[in-house]
Amino acid sequence: MVARQLRLTPAQVYGAITFYSEFRTTPPPETLVSWCSGPACLVRGSLNVRAAMEAVLGVGMGESTPDNSVGFHLGQCNGACDLAPLVWLNGRARGPLSVADAVRLARELKEGQGSGVKGQRKLS
Numbered sequence: 001m002v003a004r005q006l007r008l009t010p011a012q013v014y015g016a017i018t019f020y021s022e023f024r025t026t027p028p029p030e031t032l033v034s035w036c037s038g039p040a041c042l043v044r045g046s047l048n049v050r051a052a053m054e055a056v057l058g059v060g061m062g063e064s065t066p067d068n069s070v071g072f073h074l075g076q077c078n079g080a081c082d083l084a085p086l087v088w089l090n091g092r093a094r095g096p097l098s099v100a101d102a103v104r105l106a107r108e109l110k111e112g113q114g115s116g117v118k119g120q121r122k123l124s
């Protein structure tokens with residue numbers, strides 16, 4: 001339907017949808033966790049944060065929990081490097097995270113308590 005409305009081929013629409021992270025073909029998760037893959041976060045241990053969160057949430061990069069309450073996606077540096085390593089929770093920076101912090105945060109999110117976590121900064 002989108003391709004017809006835009007007078008494009010379905011392949012062109014699919015290509016755009018799957019290229020830009022702002023588009024999706026499934027409903028967004030209730031809480032989107034964006035893991036920062038930027039250089040400051042990497043040198044400060046974000047790979048360990050990622051591994052801890054994936055293990056506790058039971059999802060890999062780009063996946064959501066079966067009930068779609070939490071999605072874990074790749075993020076980019078958004079200029080909050082002073083909080084590295086960090087994740088964004090629905091657009092709010094949360095960091096710096098130790099591995100223990102990441103485990104705690106993932107458990108809170110899994111239990112549905114993560115939205116009110118203190119230490120968040122809203123980025124515009």
Ligand code: FES
Pocket residue numbers: 036037038039040041042076077078079080081084086
């Ligand atoms: S590198 Fe992660 S916020 Fe800049």
